[in-house]
Amino acid sequence: MLRPAAADAVAGVHEGQGRVSDEIDDALGAPAQFPLVHSPTRGRWLIAAVLLSLLIVIGFALTMPFARLSTGRSELLLPAYAAGIFLLELMTAVLLIALFNLRRSPALLLLSSGYLFSALLVPAWVLSFPGVFAPFGIELGLQFTAAIAAARRIGFPLFVLAYALAPRTAPLTLAPGRSIVAAVFLVMACVAFIMVVVFLNRPGLPSLMMDARNVGPLWHMVPAATLVLYGLAIVILLTRHRSQLDIWVALVVFSLTIELLLISYLGGGVRLSVGWWAGRTYGLLAASIVLMVLLVESIHVYGRLAQTVAAERRARRGQMTAVEALSASIAHEINQPLTSMITNANAGLRWLLKDEPRLDRAQAALRHIVEDGHRASSIVTGIRSMFTKGRQERTELEMNALVEAAVQAARSEALQEFIEVRDVFAPHLPTVVGNAAQLGHVMRNLIENAVDSVRSGRGWPRRVIIRTWVGEGDEVRVSVEDNGPGIAPEVADRLFDPFVTTKAGGMGMGLMFCRAVVEAHGGRLWATSEDGGAAFHFSLPSVMFAGHDQG
Ligand code: ADP
Numbered sequence: 220m221l222r223p224a225a226a227d228a229v230a231g232v233h234e235g236q237g238r239v240s241d242e243i244d245d246a247l248g249a250p251a252q253f254p255l256v257h258s259p260t261r262g263r264w265l266i267a268a269v270l271l272s273l274l275i276v277i278g279f280a281l282t283m284p285f286a287r288l289s290t291g292r293s294e295l296l297l298p299a300y301a302a303g304i305f306l307l308e309l310m311t312a313v314l315l316i317a318l319f320n321l322r323r324s325p326a327l328l329l330l331s332s333g334y335l336f337s338a339l340l341v342p343a344w345v346l347s348f349p350g351v352f353a354p355f356g357i358e359l360g361l362q363f364t365a366a367i368a369a370a371r372r373i374g375f376p377l378f379v380l381a382y383a384l385a386p387r388t389a390p391l392t393l394a395p396g397r398s399i400v401a402a403v404f405l406v407m408a409c410v411a412f413i414m415v416v417v418f419l420n421r422p423g424l425p426s427l428m429m430d431a432r433n434v435g436p437l438w439h440m441v442p443a444a445t446l447v448l449y450g451l452a453i454v455i456l457l458t459r460h461r462s463q464l465d466i467w468v469a470l471v472v473f474s475l476t477i478e479l480l481l482i483s484y485l486g487g488g489v490r491l492s493v494g495w496w497a498g499r500t501y502g503l504l505a506a507s508i509v510l511m512v513l514l515v516e517s518i519h520v521y522g523r524l525a526q527t528v529a530a531e532r533r534a535r536r537g538q539m540t541a542v543e544a545l546s547a548s549i550a551h552e553i554n555q556p557l558t559s560m561i562t563n564a565n566a567g568l569r570w571l572l573k574d575e576p577r578l579d580r581a582q583a584a585l586r587h588i589v590e591d592g593h594r595a596s597s598i599v600t601g602i603r604s605m606f607t608k609g610r611q612e613r614t615e616l617e618m619n620a621l622v623e624a625a626v627q628a629a630r631s632e633a634l635q636e637f638i639e640v641r642d643v644f645a646p647h648l649p650t651v652v653g654n655a656a657q658l659g660h661v662m663r664n665l666i667e668n669a670v671d672s673v674r675s676g677r678g679w680p681r682r683v684i685i686r687t688w689v690g691e692g693d694e695v696r697v698s699v700e701d702n703g704p705g706i707a708p709e710v711a712d713r714l715f716d717p718f719v720t721t722k723a724g725g726m727g728m729g730l731m732f733c734r735a736v737v738e739a740h741g742g743r744l745w746a747t748s749e750d751g752g753a754a755f756h757f758s759l760p761s762v763m764f765a766g767h768d769q770g
Contacts, residue, residue: 286485286494301345307506308338314513326385333378339410340371349431365427366417369441376448383455434488442483449476474505556591563587615650625662639682649761661733665699672703698756706748
């Protein structure tokens with residue numbers, strides 16, 4: 220008889236027929252399943268962010284002694300710098316908009332609007348910068364550049380604050396395409412408004428600059444206000460959601476803080492000093508951080524997408540085999556009572572048609588028919604109930620908890636046979652998206668097999684170890700190791716085929732279904748065998764940028 224795990228797995232495979240898009244969504248981060256929020260376990264990203272912040276601090280310390288030195292006529296480099304910043308911020312905005320289009324998170328649209336806002340103010344800033352485009356006759360006045368700079372300085376952290384405070388998964392009031400058009404239009408209108416107001420009020424603008432290079436006392440209000448906004452943004456980003464993107468955005472704001480400290484304080488508020496240029500370099504770094512992260516993530520996503528499509532194809536192929544195998548097993552299970560019913564019916568008829576009918580014998584034959592009928596019916600009911608059990612929604616899962624439940628279920632029974640079932644869990648596993656019932660059955664199946672194997676072997680102490688850990692690309696890995704006799708060589712290369720078994724009462728379907736389930740989840744299942752036992756491992760992709768909204 221099929222184990223529930225196997226039937227659930229088949230149910231999963233059937234459900235899998237309509238799941239190509241779900242799998243692709245999984246890889247890309249579908250809106251319902253992948254809110255851009257909290258994933259505290261992507262350790263490598265965090266380490267990279269911390270290292271980068273350290274580098275920033277070291278660079279900052281090295282620059283300090285030279286901050287006030289002048290750099291001569293270096294304003295000639297400004298157009299190149301401005302073009303760099305403009306392109307970096309614009310590309311970041313475009314990628315964030317593309318990401319918003321996939322995940323439908325209002326927070327992402329706010330962040331992309333911030334980048335767009337900042338980028339669109341750059342041309343006006345550099346065009347009006349004293350002495351840079353003067354040969355072309357562009358002279359907009361000392362205060363114009365400073366006013367634009369002030370708007371850009373204060374505007375960007377306001378958008379970041381809005382991003383940090385915005386819900387990650389709130390439903391959109393407009394369709395995504397319309398939301399994008401509306402956001403781009405609003406940002407452009409806002410930038411145009413600022414430029415027109417500043418342009419028209421040139422004569423009456425506050426004296427932020429004393430001359431082309433030195434800021435006036437009034438300017439100091441701008442960095443002071445900006446630093447407060449930066450500080451607030453960093454605190455909120457790090458305490459509220461802590462997704463990987465939040466951490467990177469916090470790093471951006473941190474670089475901008477260093478930029479501001481160098482430009483406005485250590486550089487003495489003197490334009491084109493060493494400190495001023497060093498600050499600008501941090502500005503460039505800040506503008507590149509989110510862009511780089513998004514590019515790296517896109518490459519990961521495409522890699523995972525390719526894997527998922529391949530897994531889906533394999534699952535479809537496996538699905539045919541699974542369906543054939545299942546029909547064969549059902550036919551086998553039901554044929555037995557049917558054959559027995561026909562035999563008993565014939566016997567009953569014969570007893571009744573005798574010259575002296577033997578009613579007692581005929582009654583016995585009829586009783587057997589009723590029993591066989593009940594058996595066939597319970598087989599059908601059992602198969603149906605197994606199928607329906609697997610039809611459950613996919614949700615975000617903590618694999619440690621799921622594995623722990625399977626271990627608990629197996630532990631006490633195994634202990635009676637002096638088999639220790641031990642678990643070694645990685646402390647912070649990324650969450651995965653999956654069907655808890657199906658994956659629970661996979662776990663129970665693998666543990667049952669391992670216990671069966673240990674029982675049949677002579678290894679001592681008899682034990683099964685279940686480990687979880689984080690593999691390549693942050694995938695979640697689970698392994699079930701035992702110290703049984705290892706995988707029998709005659710089945711080693713057909714382990715995952717249907718009806719392959721070395722056990723007396725085995726069906727040989729368990730592993731096939733386990734693999735089908737794992738692959739339908741975009742993962743892999745494989746086995747290794749050594750002298751000292753066997754190990755079955757599976758990996759599942761972790762949720763990107765995901766977790767639970769704590770806001
Ligand atoms: P069944 O348990 O009904 O035999 P499975 O598909 O679960 O079906 O397993 C197929 C075969 O794989 C088993 O009969 C056994 O030979 C081998 N196998 C599975 N797990 C282990 C293990 N932990 N150690 C050694 N062999 C194993």
